[in-house]
Amino acid sequence: MSSKNLILRRIREALGDNPAQPEIPRDYRRAAEAPVDLDLLVERLEDYKAVVHRTSDISDAISRIVGDGQVVAPPGVPVEWLPRGSKTDNGLTAAEIAESDGVVTAAAVAIVETGTIVLDASPDQGRRILSLLPDLHICVLRPDQVVASVPEAVARLTPGRPLTWISGPSATSDIELNRVEGVHGPRNLHIVLVEEAA
Amino acid sequence: MSTHAPKGVGHLRGDEPFPAAAKVALANPQLRRNLQHATTTIRGKSGRVIAELPDWQELRSAGSALKAYTMANLPRLLEQLEEKVTAAGGVVHWAADATEANRIVTDLVRRTGEQRVIKVKSMATQEIGLNEALEEAGITPVETDLAELIVQLGHDKPSHILVPAIHRNRSEIREIFLREMPGVDPDLTDNPPDLAGAARRYLRETFLSTRVAVSGANFGVAETGTLAVVESEGNGRMCLTLPDTLITVMGIEKVVPAWADLEVFLQLLPRASTGERMNPYTSMWTGVTPGDGPQNFHLVLLDNGRTAVLADEVGRQALHCIRCSACLNVCPVYERTGGHAYGSVYPGPIGAVLSPQLTGVEDNSSLPYASSLCGACFDACPVKIDIPSILVHLRNQAPHPRSEKAAMAAAAYAMDRPRVYERAQKAARIAKLLGKRGRGLPPPLNGWAASRDLPEPPAETFRDWWRGR
Amino acid sequence: MRIALFATCLADTMFPAAAKATVQLLERLGHEVVFPEAQTCCGQMHINTGYQKEAVPLVRRYVRTFESCDVVVAPSGSCVGSIRHQHATVARQAGEPGLAARAEAVASRTYELSELLLDVLKIEDVGAYYPHRVTYHPTCHSLRVLRVGDRPLRLLRQVRGLDLVELPAAEQCCGFGGTFSVKNADTSTAMLADKMRHVLDTGADVCTAGDVSCLMHIGGGLSRLRTGVRTVHLAEILASTEAPA
Numbered sequence: 037m038s039s040k041n042l043i044l045r046r047i048r049e050a051l052g053d054n055p056a057q058p059e060i061p062r063d064y065r066r067a068a069e070a071p072v073d074l075d076l077l078v079e080r081l082e083d084y085k086a087v088v089h090r091t092s093d094i095s096d097a098i099s100r101i102v103g104d105g106q107v108v109a110p111p112g113v114p115v116e117w118l119p120r121g122s123k124t125d126n127g128l129t130a131a132e133i134a135e136s137d138g139v140v141t142a143a144a145v146a147i148v149e150t151g152t153i154v155l156d157a158s159p160d161q162g163r164r165i166l167s168l169l170p171d172l173h174i175c176v177l178r179p180d181q182v183v184a185s186v187p188e189a190v191a192r193l194t195p196g197r198p199l200t201w202i203s204g205p206s207a208t209s210d211i212e213l214n215r216v217e218g219v220h221g222p223r224n225l226h227i228v229l230v231e232e233a234a
Numbered sequence: 235m236s237t238h239a240p241k242g243v244g245h246l247r248g249d250e251p252f253p254a255a256a257k258v259a260l261a262n263p264q265l266r267r268n269l270q271h272a273t274t275t276i277r278g279k280s281g282r283v284i285a286e287l288p289d290w291q292e293l294r295s296a297g298s299a300l301k302a303y304t305m306a307n308l309p310r311l312l313e314q315l316e317e318k319v320t321a322a323g324g325v326v327h328w329a330a331d332a333t334e335a336n337r338i339v340t341d342l343v344r345r346t347g348e349q350r351v352i353k354v355k356s357m358a359t360q361e362i363g364l365n366e367a368l369e370e371a372g373i374t375p376v377e378t379d380l381a382e383l384i385v386q387l388g389h390d391k392p393s394h395i396l397v398p399a400i401h402r403n404r405s406e407i408r409e410i411f412l413r414e415m416p417g418v419d420p421d422l423t424d425n426p427p428d429l430a431g432a433a434r435r436y437l438r439e440t441f442l443s444t445r446v447a448v449s450g451a452n453f454g455v456a457e458t459g460t461l462a463v464v465e466s467e468g469n470g471r472m473c474l475t476l477p478d479t480l481i482t483v484m485g486i487e488k489v490v491p492a493w494a495d496l497e498v499f500l501q502l503l504p505r506a507s508t509g510e511r512m513n514p515y516t517s518m519w520t521g522v523t524p525g526d527g528p529q530n531f532h533l534v535l536l537d538n539g540r541t542a543v544l545a546d547e548v549g550r551q552a553l554h555c556i557r558c559s560a561c562l563n564v565c566p567v568y569e570r571t572g573g574h575a576y577g578s579v580y581p582g583p584i585g586a587v588l589s590p591q592l593t594g595v596e597d598n599s600s601l602p603y604a605s606s607l608c609g610a611c612f613d614a615c616p617v618k619i620d621i622p623s624i625l626v627h628l629r630n631q632a633p634h635p636r637s638e639k640a641a642m643a644a645a646a647y648a649m650d651r652p653r654v655y656e657r658a659q660k661a662a663r664i665a666k667l668l669g670k671r672g673r674g675l676p677p678p679l680n681g682w683a684a685s686r687d688l689p690e691p692p693a694e695t696f697r698d699w700w701r702g703r
Numbered sequence: 704m705r706i707a708l709f710a711t712c713l714a715d716t717m718f719p720a721a722a723k724a725t726v727q728l729l730e731r732l733g734h735e736v737v738f739p740e741a742q743t744c745c746g747q748m749h750i751n752t753g754y755q756k757e758a759v760p761l762v763r764r765y766v767r768t769f770e771s772c773d774v775v776v777a778p779s780g781s782c783v784g785s786i787r788h789q790h791a792t793v794a795r796q797a798g799e800p801g802l803a804a805r806a807e808a809v810a811s812r813t814y815e816l817s818e819l820l821l822d823v824l825k826i827e828d829v830g831a832y833y834p835h836r837v838t839y840h841p842t843c844h845s846l847r848v849l850r851v852g853d854r855p856l857r858l859l860r861q862v863r864g865l866d867l868v869e870l871p872a873a874e875q876c877c878g879f880g881g882t883f884s885v886k887n888a889d890t891s892t893a894m895l896a897d898k899m900r901h902v903l904d905t906g907a908d909v910c911t912a913g914d915v916s917c918l919m920h921i922g923g924g925l926s927r928l929r930t931g932v933r934t935v936h937l938a939e940i941l942a943s944t945e946a947p948a
Contacts, residue, residue, distance in 0.1 A: 038328070038577065039329060039330045039334060040316075040328040041330075042330050043312075043328050043330055043486065043535070043537045043541065044309050044313075045310070046237065046307050046537065046540050046541035046647060047308050047312075047486075047544060048309055048544070049310070049541075050541050050542075050544035050545035050550075051305075051309075052545075053308065054306050055302070055305065055306045055320065056302075057303065057306055057307075058299040059294065059299065060296055060299045060300055060303060061296055061299060062296060062529070063289075063296075064289040064292035064293045064296055064501075065288070065289050066497070066500070073483035078389075080511065080548040082351075083654075084510075084511075086513070103285070103515050105642075113281075116389045130442055130476065131442070131600055134442065138655070138696065147512070150511040150512035151511060152512045157526055162243075163525060164471065164474075164475045164517075164526055164527055165475050165476060165527075168419055168468065168471050168472065186320055186497050186500050186501050186512075187494075187497035187498075188552060190493070190494060190497040191494065191502070193496075195455065195458040195460045195493045195518070195520060196322070196648050197520075197523075198519050198523050198526055198527060199516075199518040199519075199520075200515065200516070200517055200518075201500075201515065201516035201517075201523075202515060203282045203510070203511070203512040203513065203514050203515075204512070204514050204516065206466070206468035206514055207466050208430055208466050208467045208489070208515045208517070209276075209396075209397065209466060209508045209509075210378045210380040210384070210397050210399060210402060210429070210466075211380075211404055211426040212271060212272050212275065212426070213273075213275045213276040213397055213400065213508075214275060214428050215508070215510065216427050217427070217428040217430075218430050219380060219430045219433060219434055219466070219467035219468055219469070220378070220433075220437065220438075220441070220467050220469045220471075220472055221436055221468025221471055221515060222247050246835070252887070253886065253887050253890070256889060257889045260889050260893050336932075374849065386822040432932075463737060463757065475864065495844060558716065566876045566878070566894050567890055567894070568873050570890055570894060571890055578864060603755075603883065603886050603887065604886075604890075605883065605893070606843070606878060606879070606881075606883045606891070607843070607875045607880055607881070608845055608847070608875075608876035608878070608880070609844070609847035610843075610874075610875075612847070613847055622789060626750060626751055626753075626789075628753075629751070629752060629753030630753045630755045631753075632753055634754075638710075638752075639754075642749060642754045642757055643754075643757060644750055645749070646754070646758070646761065647758035648763060649743040649744040649746075649761055649764075650743070650760040650764055652740065652741055652743060653743075655712075655743045659716045660923075662716055662717065678886065679885060679890075680884045681863075681884075681885050681888025682884055682885055682888060683814035684892070684898075684925075685892040685924060685925045685927060686892075686895070686896065686920060686924050686926075686927055687889070687922075687924075687926040687927045688923065689717055689718070689922065689923065690715065691720070692719050694719065695715055695716055695719055696710045696715040696716075696719035696722040696723060697710070697715055698712060699723060700726075700738050
């Protein structure tokens with residue numbers, strides 16, 4: 037007998053008592069109860085040591101963050117956001133990505149309650165390696181991408197895509213169970229939260 | 235037909251019974267200070283972020299029901315998961331036990347021709363002893379999680395589900411790094427960000443040059459074939475993104491019915507485990523994505539005693555565990571003994587109910603007794619596993635010492651016969667003859683008298699007084 | 704009201720003061736107390752040590768002894784916890800669904816002392832006088848099995864002369880746990896050491912609780928260390944008055 041059949045047979049025998057099929061109580065908060073609170077989003081992002089820039093001038097904000105550094109970006113990021121000398125990922129090697137000073141991406145969704153941004157590998161967010169190796173990640177976020185809660189984010193996302201949920205710079209709780217920022221992922225996370233131009 | 239996890243492979247059985255192992259830990263004051271500091275910190279953090287959610291209890295109820303639903307529909311959900319993963323370009327393997335899982339993973343690595351794998355912290359691979367199996371095959375496993383690295387470099391054993399090096403404080407970690415980490419800066423301080431930075435530098439090149447990774451999985455969504463790994467440091471992202479080949483070992487109980495169900499678990503897990511609103515990184519992938527991440531993906535579905543747990547109507551809820559370790563952090567026993575005393579990779583209250591069921595109670599018969607039944611674990615569990623009730627249930631299955639059996643039978647006999655009971659009550663005063671305040675008691679009762687006086691027997695029992703009013 | 708007392712085997716045998724005080728308190732409040740003499744033990748020690756089969760006759764005895772009573776009180780959160788949350792399961796798993804149903808019915812009328820006073824008798828100020836500095840240990844089974852919450856504290860706050868001081872880390876187990884204290888004596892002792900330190904930190908001269916078992920444990924440790932701090936059951940405090948009757 038294959039191990040698959042063996043395991044499935046064991047399970048069916050284990051469930052010989054026909055356990056009850058429970059109803060799933062869905063009375064937790066699922067839908068938006070109030071308008072999205074961008075101020076709270078900023079508070080929650082900053083609480084986990086992300087740096088937030090609220091601006092209507094995306095390229096200005098990015099160039100201020102990057103300074104003299106050289107950044108990489110996925111092909112879907114508008115070139116006008118990027119400082120001169122930036123590299124577009126049309127098949128960069130891991131070494132090229134790792135050597136860059138930063139990466140600029142957009143986002144798919146952001147969650148107010150948890151201070152989380154989610155990337156879904158769309159053309160303006162790129163392959164996962166791109167936002168992983170550089171020590172600085174600049175993520176441009178539009179207000180219409182922001183939802184209040186985790187259930188709303190799950191509902192917006194497409195499960196077949198590679199998804200990366202990011203809440204602050206890389207951190208660890210492994211030393212005396214306190215959160216310490218700065219391990220393997222980017223140690224600097226900047227969120228450019230786009231304000232409507234006046 | 236229930237089959238337990240086989241002996242001689244993996245890390246589910248300790249070398250000595252819990253009380254003996256605990257005695258060693260209790261004699262280490264540094265360990266107790268480290269544990270008390272860490273568990274107190276995490277209890278505070280977790281309590282604060284849980285209090286922020288007005289619907290925490292509703293989420294717990296949903297999580298509990300989802301897990302019960304999953305167990306009741308496990309064959310269908312596993313087959314659905316296999317179908318979806320396969321359709322998305324992954325390969326699914328089924329492993330009846332630790333030995334088979336180790337063989338599958340070792341063969342897969344061998345086929346790549348690689349001599350080294352990077353690993354994301356995973357309870358399942360620790361449980362089956364995968365690292366030892368790989369080393370035997372000449373393959374070097376590199377643990378990339380900071381706490382696992384501390385354990386590996388310190389030639390130590392993990393002592394906590396979430397934070398395997400919880401028993402080490404910052405200055406001990408610094409000493410381990412200085413002693414064992416090649417190329418470490420000799421001026422390394424014990425400042426936690428510096429320690430984290432040392433791990434970053436040490437592993438960077440390994441991440442970039444290793445072509446095979448092994449991970450566990452927190453969730454596997456049957457509906458979509460999506461797998462999820464929840465982590466903090468980014469070592470998980472490295473392992474799940476950079477190599478050509480990814481091998482994920484997942485217990486069969488980790489399957490989740492539908493995509494939308496993640497909305498429950500992604501709220502419960504971080505708040506209950508690290509006490510964060512959300513952990514820094516969660517990666518989700520579905521099979522293989524051309525041009526992005528590993529192009530070869532293998533999922534190994536592991537039984538290793540889980541179906542034996544499932545066969546027990548009371549005990550099966552132990553399979554609901556999402557490995558948050560909240561029960562460890564609130565457990566007064568764990569806080570004092572640490573994780574090594576439990577002898578299994580699953581320590582603490584959940585370990586005391588899971589390990590004996592995976593191995594068969596006779597192989598871990600002291601663990602169901604490693605609890606005062608205070609109930610703090612049940613209150614803390616984000617999926618409402620009634621650990622105290624399972625402990626009591628397993629005690630009923632555990633082999634009992636002959637002398638205890640005789641004493642319990644005698645006590646039950648007397649207590650069902652009020653006249654015999656009354657005579658026994660009078661005899662209780664004989665305790666006075668056993669030396670001052672019970673210090674002359676025979677084992678195991680001398681364990682009591684080592685630190686506690688027995689009460690002076692009263693002049694009359696309550697029922698004597700009642701009759702005499 | 705006619706109230707049946709389940710004294711519990713431990714109070715009956717070793718700590719009759721707690722059971723006596725329960726009688727005196729309820730009688731002082733104008734109620735009739737009966738003590739069915741067929742009672743012995745609820746079987747909790749057997750159940751929690753892994754001797755469920757041996758506990759079945761004890762469950763049956765409890766049910767038979769008390770099923771004709773309208774209200775039962777016990778000065779123990781732990782025993783009431785076992786009666787309420789374990790008896791029916793023990794009977795059911797022994798293949799006695801009829802006994803399980805009866806056990807559930809009796810359990811629904813069995814109360815821990817603070818529950819009886821506040822929920823059934825609706826009284827918070829029992830007219831007690833107790834001029835001591837007192838700290839309260841909530842005991843795990845009262846707290847997390849019965850969920851008595853702040854009921855005992857509300858009763859204590861009304862006691863005249865009593866200086867109630869908060870116990871740090873009150874919700875942590877004292878380390879008793881029945882046979883745990885013998886089977887895992889070293890761990891139990893380590894837990895007790897912390898509990899005693901917290902009790903001593905309060906400067907209280909009395910530590911009270913709703914369970915004689917936990918008090919036996921804490922009291923045994925405090926006595927060994929000759930701390931001079933006494934352990935006194937909640938019922939004894941609530942029963943004491945300025946001028947003893």
